[in-house]
Amino acid sequence: MKARQKRLVFVGIAIAGVGAASALALSTLNSNIAYFFSPSQVMASEAPAEHVFRLGGLVTPGTVARQEDGLTVKFDVTDNAETVTVAYTGILPDLFSEGQGVVTKGRLGSDGVFYAEEVLAKHDEEYMPPEVASTLQTAHAEGVVETMSTRGASN
16 A cells, blocks of 8 residues: 555544544433423423423422322422423422422323422522523413413403
């Protein structure tokens, strides 16, 4: 082989190596991404069925129930338009309470229950995760528009 051919083979192998490393990195990143969905989006089947994602909203008052084992807790999360039941086994954050913002990470079960691996609660009186605030604002706006349209149709 001539020197020029050797260089071309080396460049070709280097490009193939960089391509393979890039494909592997993108594949790994894609499997570790957890997208955020609101209860309305989950109920509309927009959330992935067999993939980890984040669910956020407000904990519905009166729905927090501890199971007999003492560690499993079930509660409802709402965006004021739709509600999803969440099951979590573990110790809840100190700031977790009914009526407060929460973000959970986990998978949606075939029974429609969201099985959380992690629960995050707000950290002070003023803070709400941006995704939750945006979701609540959108759900509220859609509810106002829907109420206005039903009032107009009934008149």
